[in-house]
Amino acid sequence: MFLFRFKRTAKLGIKSLWMHKLRSTLTALGIIFGVSSVIAMLAIGEGASRAAQEQIARLGSRNIIIKTVPPPEDNDVSGQNESMRVYGLTYLDAERFRNSLPNVEVVVPSRRIIQQAWYRNRKVAIEVIGTVPWYPEISPVRIRSGRFLSSIDMHHKQGVCVIDENVIEELFVFDDPLGQDVKIVGDYYRVVGVVSAAEAVSAANIIDNGAAKGHSQGGANVGNIYIPLTTVRNRFGEISVQYGTSGRSYEKVELQEIIVKVGAIEEVLSTRDTLETILSRFHKKNDYQVVVPLELLKQAKQTQRLFSIVLGSIAAISLLVGGIGIMNIMLATVSERTREIGIRRALGARKRDIIIQFLSETLMLTFLGGILGISLGSLIPFLVTHFGKMPTVITGISLVLAFGISGAVGIIFGIYPAYRAANMDPIESLRHE
Amino acid sequence: MTNDKSNAVEFDADSPILVMERLCKNYELGTVELKVLRDIELTINEGDYVAIMGPSGSGKSTLLNMIGCLDRPTSGDYWLGGQNVSLLDDDELSMIRGARIGFIFQSFNLINQLNVVENIEVPMYYQGYSESESAERAIEIATMVGLEERLGHRPSELSGGQQQRVAIARSLANDPLIILADEPTGNLDSESGSEILKILVDLHERGKTLIVVTHDEGIAENAGRVVEIFDGRIKRQT
Numbered sequence: 196m197f198l199f200r201f202k203r204t205a206k207l208g209i210k211s212l213w214m215h216k217l218r219s220t221l222t223a224l225g226i227i228f229g230v231s232s233v234i235a236m237l238a239i240g241e242g243a244s245r246a247a248q249e250q251i252a253r254l255g256s257r258n259i260i261i262k263t264v265p266p267p268e269d270n271d272v273s274g275q276n277e278s279m280r281v282y283g284l285t286y287l288d289a290e291r292f293r294n295s296l297p298n299v300e301v302v303v304p305s306r307r308i309i310q311q312a313w314y315r316n317r318k319v320a321i322e323v324i325g326t327v328p329w330y331p332e333i334s335p336v337r338i339r340s341g342r343f344l345s346s347i348d349m350h351h352k353q354g355v356c357v358i359d360e361n362v363i364e365e366l367f368v369f370d371d372p373l374g375q376d377v378k379i380v381g382d383y384y385r386v387v388g389v390v391s392a393a394e395a396v397s398a399a400n401i402i403d404n405g406a407a408k409g410h411s412q413g414g415a416n417v418g419n420i421y422i423p424l425t426t427v428r429n430r431f432g433e434i435s436v437q438y439g440t441s442g443r444s445y446e447k448v449e450l451q452e453i454i455v456k457v458g459a460i461e462e463v464l465s466t467r468d469t470l471e472t473i474l475s476r477f478h479k480k481n482d483y484q485v486v487v488p489l490e491l492l493k494q495a496k497q498t499q500r501l502f503s504i505v506l507g508s509i510a511a512i513s514l515l516v517g518g519i520g521i522m523n524i525m526l527a528t529v530s531e532r533t534r535e536i537g538i539r540r541a542l543g544a545r546k547r548d549i550i551i552q553f554l555s556e557t558l559m560l561t562f563l564g565g566i567l568g569i570s571l572g573s574l575i576p577f578l579v580t581h582f583g584k585m586p587t588v589i590t591g592i593s594l595v596l597a598f599g600i601s602g603a604v605g606i607i608f609g610i611y612p613a614y615r616a617a618n619m620d621p622i623e624s625l626r627h628e
Numbered sequence: 629m630t631n632d633k634s635n636a637v638e639f640d641a642d643s644p645i646l647v648m649e650r651l652c653k654n655y656e657l658g659t660v661e662l663k664v665l666r667d668i669e670l671t672i673n674e675g676d677y678v679a680i681m682g683p684s685g686s687g688k689s690t691l692l693n694m695i696g697c698l699d700r701p702t703s704g705d706y707w708l709g710g711q712n713v714s715l716l717d718d719d720e721l722s723m724i725r726g727a728r729i730g731f732i733f734q735s736f737n738l739i740n741q742l743n744v745v746e747n748i749e750v751p752m753y754y755q756g757y758s759e760s761e762s763a764e765r766a767i768e769i770a771t772m773v774g775l776e777e778r779l780g781h782r783p784s785e786l787s788g789g790q791q792q793r794v795a796i797a798r799s800l801a802n803d804p805l806i807i808l809a810d811e812p813t814g815n816l817d818s819e820s821g822s823e824i825l826k827i828l829v830d831l832h833e834r835g836k837t838l839i840v841v842t843h844d845e846g847i848a849e850n851a852g853r854v855v856e857i858f859d860g861r862i863k864r865q866t
Binding site: 214621625 | 693738
């Protein structure tokens, strides 16, 4: 009976809305935009956060990344003196980590040098990563063909390299790269393996620390070429020349990066503390930076929560404005239909019947607006992803939330006009022109 | 509210349909109390055709609102179909209006957005008729008042006489105890007016109880009883 009545009331509501198409459409627009902005904003927020979390997870949640950064006190004199700046992580540091940290699985020291690689007459900007054979353990790179660097390569300081797929795309258009020789600064390196492209993501990118810039990032390098650490040390040396605005300066850096992988996630933070104690003892200058992806992940999640709240609030305000618009129109409708209300009251409608009639009209409006809003709101993230190249994720919760809010708006802003309609004096209303 | 719902159903067929005892209605206009109806004593039996007459400002309309349960008396009792209306709350009054009274207004008071059938269905909707039941009955009544060709028309597409016929049909929808008409021919030309009168007389002959508020002597002549109101009192009744 109730359901049956509900259906009829809903039908009546739709009919009444249909009679004022333009007015209903304009009114519903408020809800449509409100709902769609809630969904779109949450989708964009969620997409951004997932992307960030994925990037961080790629760094490895059990990893601790220690990077060399130019010590700050040297910064302002750099270029003015011709003397050599010696700073950064050393082989000794890596050795200390290996020997004195209890929970460490692997320690991976790396050199990172921005260079150009040649193959025949093709040239490409790359980052040389001088590293150890167990590098794949701390990195998401996968071997596509051939093999990774081996301890024999290490030991004999072989002129071999492993390149990633991005480099292949640029250098080897037709040739099979395995067995070919790539030239970097006058030396040839034989390609022994191909690995998947690591996202051009480093801890420095994520923490966005200016001090780490310029050193590990050369800008537009296409991909990575992995060479045994010993070979790099042997052939590239450790001294680099920096050309500043006021002349040359020399820098000596042994290692750009040491990544420590801890046995269990729970031990990451305690290991980080021990590690920092060790570092602070041997590094008088503040020439290193410790990055814990796990912590970044937590921070990213927190930032995301804030981001979602802010975006959600903005969207909710637009829904509120839509709701006020609805209330305004419904009040106008009620006063316009005063006589109808009087007639209905005279013909046996109770106050609650009048309330139900007008409330159901408002609810229909917000319901239809909600559905259209959800469609539009799902389309916007799609377009953003397609044209803006931004990741977006529409979560079920955001759909439910948007729809729920629009329903709530309908009830909250519909109840007062409906209540006003119901409480009109039937005699007065019948006389109303 | 103490009276139980069963009271609303049981009704002794022999007792008068409508009894008003010492019924008064006052309106407060600021500090002045305006006595619109004073000690109205009125009894109407089933099948009566009563014309209520009186000059404007005499309290006719207020009496009509009182009879139609649109308003409650300040004092006195009003029994409609064996039930004391002056004790009912707003919801119960609404139900009584819908079930026991059929309204016919001078200005027709149809709902413009609804067609003929839907207009006739309105009182049935509030009595809980199902959609098919009410539509069927609405068509039946509309045919009875000669509107079978106009079922899907909106009020704006009908002549005044036709609109009033829709209103009459609507007043019959719930088979009320009394049909209450307020100047039913007031907005009509004489030809449509006499058509409407004919329908009313016809209804009376079929045993309906009619109460008509009017200036029209012609209606008064048709009616079996005339109640004359002057200055809030019943001056004369036959």
